[in-house]
Amino acid sequence: MANGGGSPVEVPGLEGFPGKVMHASEYRSAVGMKGKSVLVVGCGNSGMEIALDLAEGGAITSIVVRSELHILTKRILNLGVTLGFYLPIWMIDKVVLLLCYLVFGDTSKHGLRRPAIGPFAWKDELQDGGELIGGDGILKQRSPKAENGLYYAGLSGRGIFGSGMDAEFIAGDISKQLQTVPGQAHGNPEH
Known part of the structure; x- marks a missing residue:
């Protein structure tokens, strides 16, 4: 593979x-x-x-595995998300990393090193989307299509259901754009 x-x-x-x-x-x-x-x-x-x-x-x-990674179970991830309503990110990471250690042990023995930064702080760092994405990782706008033409799936804060809706919107929007491009209508492969 x-x-x-x-x-x-x-x-x-x-x-x-x-x-x-x-x-x-x-x-x-x-x-x-x-x-x-x-x-x-x-x-x-x-x-x-x-x-x-x-x-x-x-x-x-x-x-x-080429780089460091966090391995979490769905239960631990869901607990961390729930704790996000009550605790600061650094505290959530401490709880989550302790639980991961109890479940998986020291994964570095198997060559799977964890990043120095916890999974929720790491996610928070990745979510700095400037004007498009808020500090909570949720799009600041309603549409999964930004003015710059980029699409954003899964950032609506509605979980898997929202990601599916975003994907359907994106596929439909791309299809609509392809149909309006001269020479692309009706699947014309010459252009």
């Missing part, structure tokens, strides 16, 4: 590898992988979901 997200990566010596190599976009299920050794490159959302699916399907699954 090569590269959990983005575009395929050139890996020196890969042409001599006798096994199957595929991009995450080609992955469908763990059917036929039981008992086979599989390496997932990358620990983004796609890589982690594929690795979990493979492990649950009986594959001997390993993941290559």
